[in-house]
Amino acid sequence: MKADFVMASRSIFNGYDAKPFEGYIAVKDGRIILVGKGTLSEEDRRNTENYLDFGDKTITPAFTDVHCFFTGYAVRYAGVDLSPATTIDELFSIVVDYADSLPLDKAVLGHGLSKKLISEVNTKRLEKVFGHRPVILFAQGCETCLMNKAARVMYKFSPETCYPESYVLLLPIIMSDKNFIVPLFKRYMHMLNRMGVTNVKEMGFDDFFGFTDILEELNNKKELTLRVHFMSQPVSKPMSLEYGKTMRDRFKGEFICFSGFNQMTDGSVSDLCADLKEPYLCADTNCAQEIDWKKIADDARNADSEGFRFSLHAQGDAAISKVLDIYESCMLNLDGKLVNRHSITDLEFSDPSDLERMGKLGVIAEIYPQIQSIANRKDKLAMIDEKIGSERGKRYWNRRKMADSGVTISCGTDLPLLIDNIPESIFHAVGGFFPEGGDAFNSQNMLKCSELLKAWTYGGAYNLGIENEVGTLEEGKKADFVVFDDNLFNTPINEIRKRYVEQTYLNGKRVY
Numbered sequence: 247m248k249a250d251f252v253m254a255s256r257s258i259f260n261g262y263d264a265k266p267f268e269g270y271i272a273v274k275d276g277r278i279i280l281v282g283k284g285t286l287s288e289e290d291r292r293n294t295e296n297y298l299d300f301g302d303k304t305i306t307p308a309f310t311d312v313h314c315f316f317t318g319y320a321v322r323y324a325g326v327d328l329s330p331a332t333t334i335d336e337l338f339s340i341v342v343d344y345a346d347s348l349p350l351d352k353a354v355l356g357h358g359l360s361k362k363l364i365s366e367v368n369t370k371r372l373e374k375v376f377g378h379r380p381v382i383l384f385a386q387g388c389e390t391c392l393m394n395k396a397a398r399v400m401y402k403f404s405p406e407t408c409y410p411e412s413y414v415l416l417l418p419i420i421m422s423d424k425n426f427i428v429p430l431f432k433r434y435m436h437m438l439n440r441m442g443v444t445n446v447k448e449m450g451f452d453d454f455f456g457f458t459d460i461l462e463e464l465n466n467k468k469e470l471t472l473r474v475h476f477m478s479q480p481v482s483k484p485m486s487l488e489y490g491k492t493m494r495d496r497f498k499g500e501f502i503c504f505s506g507f508n509q510m511t512d513g514s515v516s517d518l519c520a521d522l523k524e525p526y527l528c529a530d531t532n533c534a535q536e537i538d539w540k541k542i543a544d545d546a547r548n549a550d551s552e553g554f555r556f557s558l559h560a561q562g563d564a565a566i567s568k569v570l571d572i573y574e575s576c577m578l579n580l581d582g583k584l585v586n587r588h589s590i591t592d593l594e595f596s597d598p599s600d601l602e603r604m605g606k607l608g609v610i611a612e613i614y615p616q617i618q619s620i621a622n623r624k625d626k627l628a629m630i631d632e633k634i635g636s637e638r639g640k641r642y643w644n645r646r647k648m649a650d651s652g653v654t655i656s657c658g659t660d661l662p663l664l665i666d667n668i669p670e671s672i673f674h675a676v677g678g679f680f681p682e683g684g685d686a687f688n689s690q691n692m693l694k695c696s697e698l699l700k701a702w703t704y705g706g707a708y709n710l711g712i713e714n715e716v717g718t719l720e721e722g723k724k725a726d727f728v729v730f731d732d733n734l735f736n737t738p739i740n741e742i743r744k745r746y747v748e749q750t751y752l753n754g755k756r757v758y
Contacts, residue, residue: 249274250754251296254286257304257733261703261718264696266304266735273725276754281719304734306699307719308726308750310445310706311666312612313557313591313658316434317417317451318410321388322662323430324420325355328383332360334367338375341383345376353397353419356383364392364405382416384408411510414451414482421455428460435471439758441666442728442747445710447658448476449508452483458493458502465501471757475505475710477557485509485545490554505710506555508591509545511537512565515595516629520562523597526633532564543572546588550576555586557612561594563641570603583608589709591658595634598647605651610709613645615657615675615698616664623680623687644691645675655697656705669734669745672698677739695735725754 249272256268260281272280291297326344331337337359345354354376364385372381372394380397384390390405398404403412410417421427438446450457454476464470478489485507493504513519518526518534525532546556558569569590577585589610594617604611618626630639648655659666673679676695678686686692693701707717716726729749737745750758 249279249294249296251298252286252294253298253300253305253727253729255300255305255729256302257735258719259304259306259696259699259735260720261307261700264694266696271305271719271725271727273754276725278719278721278723278725281721300729302733302736303748304730304732305719306442306728306730306734307703307707307717308444308728308752309442309666309668309702310447310656310710310717311438311443311659311661312447312589312656312706312709313449313614314446314661315410315449315663316431316661317421317449317455317457318388319434319662320420320427320430321384321410321413321417322357324357324384324426325382327358328356329358329360329386331363334363334371337363337367337383338371341381342375345379345381350379353380353382353400353416355381355420357386357388359383359385359392361385361390364390367392369394410451411481417451418455421457424460427457428464431460431464432469436758438666439471439750439752440747442668442750442758443472443666444726444750444752444757445473445706445712445716446475447505447710448474449479450476451479451481453478453486453489458497461502462497465499470501471752473501473503473710473712475503477505477508479508479510480545485549487548487552487554490549491552494554503710506557506586507545507549508557508559509542510559511539511542511569512560512562514561515633518633520595521560521565521568522562522595522634523564523567524634524638527635528632533562537565539568539572543575546572547576550586550588553586555588557589557591559591561592563595563597563600566590566593566596567600570600570607570609573607573609574603578607582606587709587711589656593644593648595638595642596644596647598641598644601644601647601653602651604648605653609653610705611645611648611653611655612658612709613643613648613655613675613701614660614664615645615671615701616659616667617643618674618678618680618687619664619670621680622682623684626680627687640688640690642688642691643675644688645693646691649693649697654705654708655693655701656709657698657702667743668699668702668747669730669742671702672734672742673739677742679739683740699734725751727751 254270512521521533591612
């Protein structure tokens with residue numbers, strides 16, 4: 247059978263071998279029809295209409311991000327761009343002009359406000375200019391905002407509680423604005439394709455505020471360049487199994503799927519909100535927040551009984567252990583492994599014995615391999631030393647034990663917290679480095695390059711239940727792959743961040 251094209255390279259990583267190999271991949275009608283090792287003969291090359299020789303450039307399966315948050319990304323671009331404002335007068339000029347362009351009954355939103363201006367603005371002026379019309383002006387990063395009293399009353403949050411779960415009442419307005427959301431989601435897809443990503447698992451609060459309708463419309467127009475698996479995260483209302491059943495029945499195609507339910511458990515070690523087995527060194531507590539473990543367990547078991555998968559976000563060793571206790575009470579097969587593919591997200595600070603339990607149970611790990619990129623060594627180590635001590639800190643980001651315990655590892659970003667960047671993830675999760683470089687942190691806990699790439703490829707596909715179609719370069723699978731600008735495996739670790747995605751293919755078609 248004549249191939250549509252053949253790709254050759256001296257560095258092909260197929261998603262499961264420990265090392266890349268020299269070889270070629272033949273594609274026909276969007277699927278891989280042959281993967282060969284070595285080189286094609288001169289005669290075969292002449293008879294191949296589209297023969298693409300990439301030399302030493304690494305070719306891998308395309309990547310899967312198993313924890314994205316497009317809703318949070320959208321908030322960062324909602325309303326008018328305030329980044330040009332350098333003075334209070336400029337700020338009010340931009341906001342007033344924008345407000346005048348909107349219907350009077352529509353809230354005034356803005357993004358990109360400098361934190362310096364936030365500290366300088368007198369909120370009385372905000373009240374005087376806009377009165378009873380809700381105004382919310384988000385700072386860069388959306389960690390705080392300026393807002394008037396009308397906005398506080400209507401949307402039930404404040405600048406002190408400026409995070410997605412808190413401003414959930416605002417999200418339906420943002421997500422239902424098709425003129426804003428559709429172009430933004432297309433930009434979002436292009437950004438992810440540019441990073442080599444063709445599959446995502448999206449976290450959607452409650453019923454996703456109608457965004458599934460937009461996905462369906464884009465799919466019908468064949469405009470999706472990402473396969474979108476989405477989860478429902480109950481925030482403003484209880485978990486709805488009926489919603490899950492409706493979504494599972496509604497979306498059965500390749501590009502949109504309902505993937506189950508997601509919930510938070512504990513918080514971060516730095517805020518004393520991670521649930522720990524031993525008390526913090528700096529405070530007489532194991533966890534500074536209340537966690538309704540009974541409700542979480544009931545929701546997980548109820549979802550499991552209906553065949554839904556569950557993802558629980560846990561950071562502290564006690565939280566991880568309690569999540570495993572919950573999963574142990576779910577449906578198991580004769581080998582003692584979970585029937586449904588439940589997962590744990592983050593896994594910042596774990597007990598090695600619990601990682602062994604994860605492997606035996608078949609619980610999937612969803613790690614953030616770029617998480618070190620948003621910290622610096624001095625401050626992070628000082629925090630660890632203060633909160634839990636350097637000895638316990640040796641169990642931070644223990645991906646090595648996960649791999650050695652047979653845990654299927656997948657990768658996420660919690661985008662927009664992080665933006666997918668596979669070479670950067672190698673620098674941090676293989677090298678163990680903070681952004682500034684220097685000495686590696688907990689190098690004994692790091693993965694090998696091939697293991698991390700397997701997590702981004704096969705592990706992510708397994709997480710989404712599509713490993714029979716994508717995630718590895720094998721005959722019969724869909725032609726999803728990525729070409730880098732150079733050889734990832736021959737690049738020194740201190741230079742790996744210079745590498746970048748040159749091309750991305752989805753079903754044999756180049757989407758970047």
